[in-house]
Amino acid sequence: MCASVLSRCGVALSQPQSESQSVSCQFCHLDVCVTRCIEHNHTLNQLAAAYVKLVLAIGHHDPLYVDAYYGPAEWRAEAQAQGLSLDTLAEHSADLLSRLEQARHGLPCQSLRDRHYFLFKQLASVAVYLKRSMGQRLSFDAESQALYDTRAPGHSLSDFSEVLAKLDNLLPGEGSLTKRFDAYRSQFIVPADRVSQVFTAAVEQARLLTKRHLALPEGEQFRVEFVKDQIWTAYNWYQGNYASLIQLNQDHPLHLERALDLASHEGYPGHHVFNLLQERELVKGLGWWEYAIYPLYSPISFLSEGSANYGLSLLMTKEERIDFEQRVLMPMAGIEGDLRHYHEVMEAYKALANLDTLVCRQxxxxxxxxxxxxxxxxxxxxxxxxxxxxxxxxxxxxxxxxINYHHGEASVGEYVTRKARDSAQAWEVFAALLARPRVASEITR
Structure with a gap:
């Protein structure tokens, strides 16, 4: 059995050996039987292909459901040509879940058990999404558990009174806190004709810092497009072959601090890096096609959004961020002001983030x-x-x-802190999460 074949199922082989001989799995470092490993991996490959085709077929009904796909073009064409009904797809998902449950037994190594667990969680979410598309309604918490494998902590409006009081003390002027906050932030708005230059500079800095810690593929790239009339602020559309389209919505002004926030979230080490590492390590490296498709309303979004929100804190300390914005972005934008006080205000404001979940839940x-x-x-x-x-x-x-944004960020941060002894190891833990995603139940305590 040649080493190139074995490497596709997660087995590291230093020299040719017989099929009955045990070798060490490159992920779990346990001795496994070569034949069993290949057989079980082949079964999972078949189930993964069926999963991808199922998600593509759902995308025929809801184009936003498939956030990214870079698998075989004929699979997408097949899904479009068949035009299967939601009822039929629900039957397919139930059958596939049953087959995947049967495949769980006897998996010979931790690598394949991890692969199976992730695929099962993703597929279970797909089944729930199909039921929701057919009219079933769930509560906010029940839906988040079913689709994203977690529930966000509960809050009440009174939980934020202390933060609002702090902001009240920090902000100058008279009138409502909302109007004073908006007026104060207005001095840090990037002029419309300088948004492109400022945002591009922020992305390039995020890329430079990320490459100091992560080896990115040769030729990885992105392009930026400015759009309007969207319900989001920015979006990364991963194209495959290590390329992304990053869209920035210009319905509302871009504030100075959001340049680095969005550059790291959508680009480095956020969504762009999250997707390209999976493409390199899992799709091209191991032939695991389930990672070549991204169903938006599924468990992988918890890690995707959470890690993208968390990434900037790994890239820069507070002082490094203020220094870059003061030296580079403020002159570029033609902005003047007390940046240190502005960050004090915005750091306090971030403590209101869970209001997002509270209002959405209600x-x-x-x-x-x-x-x-x-x-x-x-x-x-x-x-x-x-x-x-x-x-x-x-x-x-x-x-x-x-829930994936703020709850995801807090959970990823706690996981990295728990696993890492220092900043260097924090990058190792973070990179491992991106290259081999784990669902929320494996991340949260």
Missing amino acids: LIDGEITREEAARLLVEFALYTPEKAAQRVRFYQANRSYA
Whole structure:
């Protein structure tokens, strides 16, 4: 049995050996039987292909469901040509779940057991999404558990009173806190004609810093496109072959600190790096096709959004970030102001992040109307009315997906801190999470 074949199932082989001889798995370092490993991996390959085709078929009904795909083109064409109904796809998902459960028994190494667990969680989420598409309604928490393998902590409005009081003390002027916050931030708006230059500089800096810690594929690239009339602020559309399209929505102004936030989230070490590492390590490296498709409303989004939010804290310390913004981005944008005080305000403001989940949960569970949701975002999250209306549209379109940002960031941060002794090891733990994703139940305590 040649080494190149064995490497595709996660087995490291230093020299040719007989099929009955045990070798060491490159992931779990246990002795496994070569024949058993290859047989079980082949079974999982077949189930993974069926899973990918199922997700593609759902994408025929809901184009937003398939966030990225870079597998065989004929699989997409086949899904489109068949045009299977949701009822038929639900039957296929139930059958596939049963077959995957049977495949769980006797897996010879931890690598394949991990692969199976991830695929099972993804497929179970697909089955729930199909039921939801056919009219089944779940509560916010039940839906988030079923789709993303976790529930966000509960909060009440009173939990944020201390943060709002702190912001009240930090912000100058008179009038409502929302208006004072908006007026204060306005001095740090990047002029529209300089947004492209500032955002590109932020992405390039994030890329430079990321490459100091991660070996990225030769030729990896991105391009930036500016759009309008979207319910999101920015989006990464991964194209495959280590390339991304990053879209920046210009419906609302870009504030200075958001340049690095979005550059790291959408690009480095966020979504762009998250996807390209999986493509290199799992799709091209091991031939595991389940990682060549990204169903948006599924467990992988918890790690995708959480790691993208967390990445900037690994890239830069607070002082390094202030230094870069002061030296490079502020002159580029033509902005003047007390940047250190601005970051103090924005650091306090970030503590309101869980309001996002609170308001979304109440809206989805029917406790408040969309108008009341927008009012709460203005009054407590300090959104402008226009931004609040956009966010409510996001809630209605994406429902419990909102948990993946702040709950995801906190969970990834706690996981990395728990596993790493120092900053160097933190990058190792983080990179391992990106290159071999784990679902929420494996990350959270």
